[in-house]
Amino acid sequence: AQKITQTQPGMFVQEKEAVTLDCTYDTSDQSYGLFWYKQPSSGEMIFLIYQGSYDEQNATEGRYSLNFQKARKSANLVISASQLGDSAMYFCAMRENFGNEKLTFGTGTRLTIIP
Amino acid sequence: ETGVTQTPRHLVMGMTNKKSLKCEQHLGHNAMYWYKQSAKKPLELMFVYNFKEQTENNSVPSRFSPECPNSSHLFLHLHTLQPEDSALYLCASSQGLAGGHTGELFFGEGSRLTVL
Numbered sequence: 001a002q003k004i005t006q007t008q009p010g011m012f013v014q015e016k017e018a019v020t021l022d023c024t025y026d027t028s029d030q031s032y033g034l035f036w037y038k039q040p041s042s043g044e045m046i047f048l049i050y051q052g053s054y055d056e057q058n059a060t061e062g063r064y065s066l067n068f069q070k071a072r073k074s075a076n077l078v079i080s081a082s083q084l085g086d087s088a089m090y091f092c093a094m095r096e097n098f099g100n101e102k103l104t105f106g107t108g109t110r111l112t113i114i115p
Numbered sequence: 116e117t118g119v120t121q122t123p124r125h126l127v128m129g130m131t132n133k134k135s136l137k138c139e140q141h142l143g144h145n146a147m148y149w150y151k152q153s154a155k156k157p158l159e160l161m162f163v164y165n166f167k168e169q170t171e172n173n174s175v176p177s178r179f180s181p182e183c184p185n186s187s188h189l190f191l192h193l194h195t196l197q198p199e200d201s202a203l204y205l206c207a208s209s210q211g212l213a214g215g216h217t218g219e220l221f222f223g224e225g226s227r228l229t230v231l
Contacts, residue, residue: 033217043203045222091158101146101211101218102171105158
């Protein structure tokens, strides 16, 4: 079974609108971490935001927020007031077993911001 | 300058060639990783090194040979590759989970490999 599922291969969003990128995960661990990365056309994977499984508050970093719904095993990324520079691939990732530093990635969502 | 630097950025090689990918991190991290990114597939973890010691080999074919001479440098030696090995190879480093860190990975820009 897929550990990380991103069901939206591609999305088109008007500039300045908010966008939600979906991510669901599968784990039987109680302790885990969830990450979102952005990959522009240059290739570099850029860390955006992190949510720990025991964090009660949703993580926020500037225009990025993570809508964490633990019971549903969902960790959606919300980008507010989208900008042209947000056009990129976005990957959700999970680290299981605190102490294990491996990240498992989803297949990604290609986000295109339309002027 | 990025914290993780990969060279070369692009590489074209024949199936009988021997080449190497290089990764250097300037972040003082102790863990380094090789990931393979193929089109329409999730990133695949290949190797993990902690304090220069290999701690993970994710069933990678022996035609890929990693080397980690110190905590700042990581190489991926390539020989007798196949066309299906064409992909973007990403290096990453991490300071791990000690001290309350999240274990996030810091990536380089990748080496785009084409095997003819």
